[in-house]
Amino acid sequence: METFNASIWTTDSTEVIDVFYETDTTPKEANRPVFSATFLILVLLAASTVLTNSLILAAFYVERKLRTYTNYFILNMTIADFAVGFLCMPIRSMIHLFDGWPFGKVASIFFMGFQNSILGVSVCGVVTICIDRYIATFYPIQHYQKKSIRKATAVNVFTWVSSFGLWMMMSTAWDFIQPNNLVTSSGFSRPNYSLTYTSSLFMFALRFGLPFVIMTGLYIRIYFRVKNIGSKHLMKFMKKRKTNEKESSVTGSVCTDEQSSTATEVSLEEGLTAIDQIFALPGMSNNVEKSESSRGIIDNDKGTEDAKPRNVLPAVVPRVGKRLAASKNQILNKPQRESRAEGQKAMRTLTFIVFVFIVTWLPTAVTVTMYAFFPEFYHYIKNKVRLSEITRWVAFSNSLVNPMAYAMAQPLFRHTIVKIIRRQKI
Template sequence: MDTFNASIWTTDTTEVTDLFYETGTTPKETNRPVFSITFLILVILAASTVLTNSLILAAFYVEKKLRTYTNYFILNMTIADFAVGFLCMPIRSMVHLFDGWPFGKVASIFFMGFQNSILGVSICGVVTICIDRYIATFYPIQHYQKKSIRKATAVNVFTWVSSFGLWMMMSTAWDFIQPNNLVTSSGFSRPNYSLTYTSTLFMFALRFGLPFVIMTGLYIRIYFRVKNIGSKHLTKYMKKKKTNEKESSVTGSVCTDEQSSTATVASLEEGPTDIDQTFALPGMSKNVEKSESSRNIIKNDKHDKVTESRASLEDGKPKNVSLAVVPHGGKRLAALENQITNKPQRESRAEGQKAMRTLTFIVFVFIVTWLPTAVTVTTYALFPDFSHYINKKVRLSEISRWVAFSNSLVNPLAYAMAQPLFRHTIVKIICRQKI
């Protein structure tokens, strides 16, 4: 990266110097816009980023089912990515239209601070999702009991405050307190943290190195944990299936005996038939009356217990009522009672799988889009001559920077791929269907 002395912030008579290299390149005038294919591609990239993130925001607004605890972290990243596409990318593309930075030194310092801060928010969002998924995997009960929309909102606000607090201090306040009067070949003010190799690597470690280590480490642990839990569930399922098969063979014979006994009891409960009445002996009518009265008592007792069970369920305070005596609707009442008494203590398996898919896509996209910048910065710090030669040929640093910007474009696509509800809602919005 070339650096120039610009004490008056003009480019016509300024002597060209480089902090690390000697170069014969001079800054160019930036008052004449020159349209190019590169500028058009960058504008299309910025517009696509704004469009995709706008669709995610619209889907979150119109579909209430998307407003879950995990998706509030997605919302935070979407807002940050929208700001990247709406502000950072169009302003950055002005360099290719004017062949340099046309807005002056003060605007350059503020823009560099804002750009680093908003990218930091997006990166912190990925780290936050990884940490939350780690807690949900290893401590599911505590995670389920403590998660709330208010907690997710507080964490999201913290990512903005911490990111802007760090990068505006390091990238903006430092340059105003100790101005260096240096500019890059693109016309931007050179930040003080980039003047030495050590500080450059340290700041990039905060931006990429540390988040990369945290994300990959947590993701690997989560992956193996989920894999082990899945194998255990499969083993338990197979054992349970074998046990059920053995029990079904035993209960088959029992059921036949029960059916025969039930038929006998039913015949007795039906009372004497016409033939029995014809050949009734003296005193038999009294026995019949007694049996009928006993059956009425049993029916009334069952009816009272069913009424009491339903009343306890409607009050929302289940009582210790035995439902075994209820002949009709007993299973339905038992299911209702279980729904009231047995509250879920952890998130469902479907929610966990959806969150895991989302995390996988986000981590993969982050590594792919930020890896070129990591290689460029590392090469610049360790092999400056080689890095300077490559940048003069293909402007590798600028290309890697825009690849990192594209992370804000691909993230919404990852959300749509990981969660079908996002995808279906977006399709309905585009087709103007009623939701």
């Protein structure tokens, strides 16, 4: 039986590996188990992934305040990441224990399909959160009116159905319909979609390229929309207030408490959107809290008919939030929108998970790009280190870092997890 080695694409986790072409072989038999430092490290990584995601699931279960519309998307990603740590990572680490795939060809085909599907659900979850935040930023009233737990659940179910439908069809059904009897150097059955450069590139684009373009594009648009439009409206609001004060001082008009309050509330309608949007950016709320302690508050009880017009802007801007949103809704009777606190929390969460996705999946993208355009350099690096195996596990680590990102972005997650660990009553 003639066997030869060739370099070719495969996207079982969207990386390039060596493939052994064999005429009539099945996945090679595994050796006896041999424990190594690499295997123990990978098992520890899998256990850490299960633990961190379990804590997020437990926090979501015991703390009702965490069961918000946005956090249901976080719950969906956490379930997928838990499956990666509980199933994909331990099973994948078996090839380092047995120096090959020990469970046969059929199990290999099913595992490849399941692994790709679960990773697809996690990636789709990040894209879903980006799209939802985009709609909330550009169409805030419509988003607030239509969002619901039922809608979030339906979207989450769709990510599972679409991901498993695509990857089980491409990775499992196709291989059973047209078996190729080829194996990779690690003993896995080689998927049919990796037989050509074009189909492999297409699958890599679905796994990383397209999600990356969508996430970065939407995030950049959201950021500049919030920053630019918010600043523009705030400047307009402040300019109009200054003009009104000058006109009042020139004409010598007298403002009663009731008139001043009404004028202030109407002016808030013009500046509220800008202020809310600006403070929705990560890191902006601290300045507001500091301002409240250093500025005065309007005292309506001391107003008289001969009272001078007062500058209400210093007292209004630091007190945005629930009070101003309530005043706007009561006076103008307009549809309610997402609060500043909710927007800030969602934006901070989005920032963390997009950053984590790019960092953990970028090495795989670099490896594939290197192989496509600089194959000689790729093979030089591969001969020094197991480049494809390293990038594969870096991509797996996305499921470990995601729950840490949720805890960093939302203090309530952190506090609840600490209480769970300390066994405190919640």
